[in-house]
Amino acid sequence: MFGNLRKKLASWISPKTNSIRMYGAARQSRLTQGWGSMTTSADSELVTSLKVMRNRARALIRDAAYAKRAKVIVVNNVIGPGIGMQAQVRRPYKGALNVPINDDIEAAWEEWSNGESCHTGGSLHFADIERFAMGQVFDTGEIFIRKYHRPFGNSRIPFGLEVIEPERIVDEFQPSPQAPGAVVRMGIESDEFRRPIAYWMRKLHPGEIRYSGFETDVLERVPADQIIHLRIIDRWPQTRGEHWMHSVMRKLNDLDGYSEAEIVASRGAASYMATIETEQDYGEKQSDNTREITIEPGLVERLNPREKFNFVNPNRPNSSLDPFMRFLLREIAAGTGCSYESLSRDYSQSNYSSSRLALLDDRDLWRMLQLWFIRNFRIPIHREWVQQAILSRAISSISIDDYASDFLKYSAVSFKPRGWTWIDPEKEVKAYKEAIKAGFTTTTHVISLTAEGRDIEDILDEREHELEMMKDKGLMFDTDPESPQFKKVSPGPGALSFEGKKVIPIQKGVARDAEGQ
Numbered sequence: 001m002f003g004n005l006r007k008k009l010a011s012w013i014s015p016k017t018n019s020i021r022m023y024g025a026a027r028q029s030r031l032t033q034g035w036g037s038m039t040t041s042a043d044s045e046l047v048t049s050l051k052v053m054r055n056r057a058r059a060l061i062r063d064a065a066y067a068k069r070a071k072v073i074v075v076n077n078v079i080g081p082g083i084g085m086q087a088q089v090r091r092p093y094k095g096a097l098n099v100p101i102n103d104d105i106e107a108a109w110e111e112w113s114n115g116e117s118c119h120t121g122g123s124l125h126f127a128d129i130e131r132f133a134m135g136q137v138f139d140t141g142e143i144f145i146r147k148y149h150r151p152f153g154n155s156r157i158p159f160g161l162e163v164i165e166p167e168r169i170v171d172e173f174q175p176s177p178q179a180p181g182a183v184v185r186m187g188i189e190s191d192e193f194r195r196p197i198a199y200w201m202r203k204l205h206p207g208e209i210r211y212s213g214f215e216t217d218v219l220e221r222v223p224a225d226q227i228i229h230l231r232i233i234d235r236w237p238q239t240r241g242e243h244w245m246h247s248v249m250r251k252l253n254d255l256d257g258y259s260e261a262e263i264v265a266s267r268g269a270a271s272y273m274a275t276i277e278t279e280q281d282y283g284e285k286q287s288d289n290t291r292e293i294t295i296e297p298g299l300v301e302r303l304n305p306r307e308k309f310n311f312v313n314p315n316r317p318n319s320s321l322d323p324f325m326r327f328l329l330r331e332i333a334a335g336t337g338c339s340y341e342s343l344s345r346d347y348s349q350s351n352y353s354s355s356r357l358a359l360l361d362d363r364d365l366w367r368m369l370q371l372w373f374i375r376n377f378r379i380p381i382h383r384e385w386v387q388q389a390i391l392s393r394a395i396s397s398i399s400i401d402d403y404a405s406d407f408l409k410y411s412a413v414s415f416k417p418r419g420w421t422w423i424d425p426e427k428e429v430k431a432y433k434e435a436i437k438a439g440f441t442t443t444t445h446v447i448s449l450t451a452e453g454r455d456i457e458d459i460l461d462e463r464e465h466e467l468e469m470m471k472d473k474g475l476m477f478d479t480d481p482e483s484p485q486f487k488k489v490s491p492g493p494g495a496l497s498f499e500g501k502k503v504i505p506i507q508k509g510v511a512r513d514a515e516g517q
Contacts, residue, residue: 080418082127117155142241248335
């Protein structure tokens with residue numbers, strides 16, 4: 001009885017039965033021997049790969065055309081010419097915008113954001129710092145920005161920014177932590193909750209040119225409140241940034257090497273190539289001590305006895321090169337977040353609908369990254385800049401007492417990331433007009449999506465100025481409200497009454513009163 005029971009239990013827990021109940025992705029076989037199955041944290045994976053991946057990524061962007069193109073696409077779409085700023089300080093009564101104070105804040109920002117004032121090196125405009133920071137996030141997965149509370153150049157505001165490449169962070173050895181209970185991981189000292197306390201960095205870049213033997217590297221411990229560490233966190237806890245191209249770096253390198261090999265083969269095919277077949281023993285040398293000859297145009301070469309001339313046809317250019325390159329580029333595009341059409345500049349494989357879907361899908365990613373950049377960089381920078389500008393009296397319309405009583409009120413701001421122009425203007429303008437009329441969206445929102453970083457106030461001010469200029473010059477266009485298609489008309493039989501005024505339907509969905517209003 002007990003023997004039969006033991007047999008049944010053994011059959012239930014046998015390895016064969018157990019493997020059948022496993023997920024296919026977890027099964028071990030000869031086909032999955034190279035498939036990693038170790039339990040590792042984000043930091044344990046980064047610490048072994050950070051430096052090598054960073055150096056290889058920089059080499060790819062420096063030398064591989066498609067890697068550089070992917071970086072340009074990301075930076076241009078996320079940052080573009082720079083993220084605009086509009087102060088949003090409001091009055092206590094009904095919450096109306098306080099225009100004079102907002103104008104003062106924006107004027108002070110415009111003055112400070114030139115390279116001489118905002119950059120410690122005096123070279124990068126604030127928009128250039130934004131583009132550089134996003135570019136470094138693509139290059140190496142992260143960038144460090146140090147804040148200095150002192151004026152640079154002729155600035156009235158004691159605030160400046162230094163951009164620090166991740167190579168300067170000490171990640172190859174661990175300095176002793178200074179704070180009690182802290183741990184240093186890959187150059188960042190953090191507490192038990194992994195909140196940064198300080199950053200250990202070099203004074204000089206490890207790859208910098210040393211013009212003097214006395215230029216030695218010095219380590220510096222920088223408090224965390226002076227540093228903005230920009231990185232996209234994929235797993236938590238994650239001390240350092242994950243490289244943007246980590247999943248396609250090998251493919252990019254292979255693609256670059258493959259295209260070079262095809263070019264070499266094609267150059268060989270363009271040059272007439274041949275081999276000499278001989279019955280001589282390979283140990284014997286020819287009279288001229290060489291076994292190669294150079295073929296020149298119009299030259300007839302006399303061969304040695306028992307030698308045979310064979311022409312080589314390398315079959316280049318390769319007819320399968322184009323589809324194979326497209327296949328690799330699609331995978332690389334998926335790994336970098338760019339559409340195939342944008343990355344390759346090849347629109348021959350798509351129609352209008354597929355290209356439009358690719359652009360719309362890309363723009364969802366760019367908007368997400370824009371919001372990430374604004375949350376993690378622009379908002380903290382703006383709040384600290386406003387504080388320094390008010391305390392230094394660069395914005396004199398705001399008293400220090402008022403700011404101290406409600407600092408969030410004076411830090412209120414609306415950022416204007418770049419938008420994108422219409423894909424199909426005729427259809428999209430009509431659709432947005434209908435959506436505005438139906439109350440599904442607003443003119444302000446549509447302008448923010450399509451006006452390349454401008455807002456409704458910029459558009460209306462520009463339009464007002466434009467109409468005044470045309471009126472002064474005696475010009476009239478069909479978009480002018482005073483053009484004949486908008487002229488006043490007399491009430492007719494179909495006029496409707498509204499608040500004592502005659503309203504004449506001009507066209508579907510539009511009505512005017514007898515005075516043309």
